[in-house]
Amino acid sequence: MLVAVIVFPGTNCEIDTKYAFEKLGQSVTLVFHKEEQLPKGVDLVVLPGGFSYGDYLRSAAIAKFSPIMKAVIAFANEGGKVLGICNGFQMLLEARLLPGAMKRNENVHFISKFHHLKVIDNNNTFLKKFSVGNILNVPIAHGEGSYFIDEAGLKELYANSQVLLTYCDENGDVKNPNGSIDSIACICNKAKNVFGLMPHPERAIEEILGSNDGVKMLEGFIH
Amino acid sequence: MKVIVNIQLKEGVLDPQGKAVHHALSSLKFNEVKEVRIGKQIILDINETDKNSAQKRVEIMCEELLANTVIENYTIEFPTC
Numbered sequence: 001m002l003v004a005v006i007v008f009p010g011t012n013c014e015i016d017t018k019y020a021f022e023k024l025g026q027s028v029t030l031v032f033h034k035e036e037q038l039p040k041g042v043d044l045v046v047l048p049g050g051f052s053y054g055d056y057l058r059s060a061a062i063a064k065f066s067p068i069m070k071a072v073i074a075f076a077n078e079g080g081k082v083l084g085i086c087n088g089f090q091m092l093l094e095a096r097l098l099p100g101a102m103k104r105n106e107n108v109h110f111i112s113k114f115h116h117l118k119v120i121d122n123n124n125t126f127l128k129k130f131s132v133g134n135i136l137n138v139p140i141a142h143g144e145g146s147y148f149i150d151e152a153g154l155k156e157l158y159a160n161s162q163v164l165l166t167y168c169d170e171n172g173d174v175k176n177p178n179g180s181i182d183s184i185a186c187i188c189n190k191a192k193n194v195f196g197l198m199p200h201p202e203r204a205i206e207e208i209l210g211s212n213d214g215v216k217m218l219e220g221f222i223h
Numbered sequence: 224m225k226v227i228v229n230i231q232l233k234e235g236v237l238d239p240q241g242k243a244v245h246h247a248l249s250s251l252k253f254n255e256v257k258e259v260r261i262g263k264q265i266i267l268d269i270n271e272t273d274k275n276s277a278q279k280r281v282e283i284m285c286e287e288l289l290a291n292t293v294i295e296n297y298t299i300e301f302p303t304c
Contacts, residue, residue: 058291065288094291101293103232106239148236148294179239 047088106179
């Protein structure tokens with residue numbers, strides 16, 4: 001599988017993301033945001049975490065106008081698989097590839113720690129290796145991660161099985177670090193080829209570093 | 224021509240910064256403050272003399288970039304000076 005990891009000015013998780021997919025035996029190419037085309041034969045595009053354009057105006061507000069984004073949006077609209085992690089999730093929202101918007105964390109702090117997540121739906125590429133109700137432990141690191149969507153939009157998300165992960169405690173009970181609506185941590189689009197999440201699966205691939213729950217997430221794209 | 228764009232979170236969208244500032248004002252004993260909402264102001268200087276066409280262009284700017292209309296409202300003002 002060929003994975004393209006897009007690098008924007010201010011992106012800082014591209015090497016971790018590349019390392020994670022390479023550890024799983026995949027080919028990874030870093031693509032600079034000024035490119036206008038994705039490499040031929042790409043199977044998965046990853047928009048990695050970071051602070052693209054210094055978070056100026058709003059997180060990811062400016063990144064959506066980078067030259068490469070036209071190609072990414074076209075790729076997604078043709079059914080190509082796209083994963084947005086953290087700042088990448090914010091980009092997918094700003095580019096309207098996913099519904100809703102991201103707000104400042106409810107407690108106005110930048111939160112960087114491991115957090116438990118609950119699998120709400122596994123009928124999709126990303127989480128197909130898990131069972132519904134599984135509890136994962138994956139790092140989060142964000143200041144604007146409070147997911148917002150209006151009531152009608154939220155209903156639609158549930159109706160189409162687009163809510164994939166929620167924040168929880170180690171027992172699976174509700175624990176909401178940032179004020180996200182319904183503690184939502186991960187969603188996908190209706191066609192289930194575009195995925196966005198605030199937690200960092202690429203930082204959870206070595207048990208010795210706290211967790212390898214990210215491996216099974218990324219493996220969903222591979223086989 | 225100067226154009227002022229004010230951007231605010233929509234009614235009903237919780238403003239955590241405003242809440243934190245409200246809390247701080249309360250602890251300074253400014254008890255008369257009922258609510259605090261924080262927004263941003265963007266001041267544009269544009270090459271245009273006609274107010275109507277400026278209004279139209281700035282609306283497009285707001286829709287495409289300056290505001291995220293999922294959660295934010297914007298107003299456009301033309302300062303008189």
